[in-house]
Amino acid sequence: MVDLWTGFSTLIISLYAILSLLIIIGIRRQKTPRPKDNQALPTVSIVIAARNEEQNLPALFFSLKKLDYPLNFLEIILIDDGSTDRTRTIAESQKAEMPHLRVISPEKKYPNLNGKANALHNAILQAKGEIIAITDADCSLPAFWLRAHAEQYDEQTTMVGGITITTNTDDEKRLFYQMQAHDWLYLLGTGSAATEWGFPLSIIGNNMSFRREAYFTVGGYEKIGFSLVEDFALMRALQLDGKHIKLCADKRMLVVSTPSPDLRSFLIQRKRWATGGKDVSLMAKGIIILGSAGKLLPFLLLAAGEFIMGFLTAGVVFLADMFLLKTVRDKLQQRRMMNHAWLYPLFTVFYSLLMVPFFFFGREVKWKGRVYRV
The missing domain is CATH 3.90.550.10 (Spore Coat Polysaccharide Biosynthesis Protein SpsA; Chain A)
Known part of the structure; x- marks a missing residue:
């Protein structure tokens, strides 16, 4: 069972790191037109x-x-x-x-x-x-x-x-x-x-x-x-x-x-995005699933008592996210935006978990004073 956990974790976190690297390269290779x-x-x-x-x-x-x-x-x-x-x-x-x-x-x-x-x-x-x-x-x-x-x-x-x-x-x-x-x-x-x-x-x-x-x-x-x-x-x-x-x-x-x-209006906005974006491409679905799995994996490992692997995967996710944010920030010349950036990976997990009941148990979205059934 330990070997299974280790193999699965290594695969997910490796793919997460590769995906982050491809994103960083994609941002850096963009050119400004004449x-x-x-x-x-x-x-x-x-x-x-x-x-x-x-x-x-x-x-x-x-x-x-x-x-x-x-x-x-x-x-x-x-x-x-x-x-x-x-x-x-x-x-x-x-x-x-x-x-x-x-x-x-x-x-x-x-x-x-x-x-x-x-x-x-x-x-x-x-x-x-x-x-x-x-x-x-x-x-x-x-x-x-x-x-x-x-x-x-x-x-x-x-x-x-x-x-x-x-x-x-x-x-x-x-x-x-x-x-x-x-x-x-x-x-x-x-x-x-x-x-x-x-x-x-x-x-x-x-x-x-x-x-x-x-x-x-x-x-x-x-x-x-x-x-x-x-x-x-x-x-x-x-x-x-x-x-x-x-x-x-x-x-x-x-x-x-x-x-x-x-927080409530933030979650409503994210729910609207998630509900309206169900028709994303297969590639997008794969990226969303991999990104979510990578961020949740360290917590699952720690909960299962796999402390070494849990902290290792948490470190990889943290570094990948920080380098990605830094790359976008530098490209946009927004250096001031790195304040408290180290908290961002925790924030994404926090609001992703809150989204589960928010998404499945509410059948309406209020937007600009109007209510829509979803």
């Missing part, structure tokens, strides 16, 4: 679906005004998704300074779409840009965000994503917020490396762009249908249609979003 002259840039429509975001809009518009992109190639569409606060009023007040801004409401309700996907589809139908860029109302964008997205498009590329992190200055919850930032960094860093190896795994809906023509080629959200993760559903549709997808670890594309304010 800059494009203004006249070579595509026309872009930035689309933002906003629902009760009055607290977040000032920071969003501040960053939108700083974007380094020719205004004659740019339009911004903010679609008000049934807000009951001052979202629309605040957005309308920005039009004097931003003549390329349009504030609209959905013209049609598609019965097979959730609220956000319905809003986005309505906005995309009205968009004029060759490229559709999507972000969220609770995000802040770096000045070169849009240019960096546009420069990633070559003849083969159909969809481009960037990495998003969360940040907040609330001292009482700073550790919890840092763990969320590390989680986003780890998950999106893994996804970024996977696209470099030719296996797109994920995209993040507050930091993505795609060709408008390709969107309608796959039928758009109207054909894709209901999903709690409309960003992933669109990526998967494009992937199955043979389109080339990039998820870039590029500091110029690094979006900052607000974190979940408490």
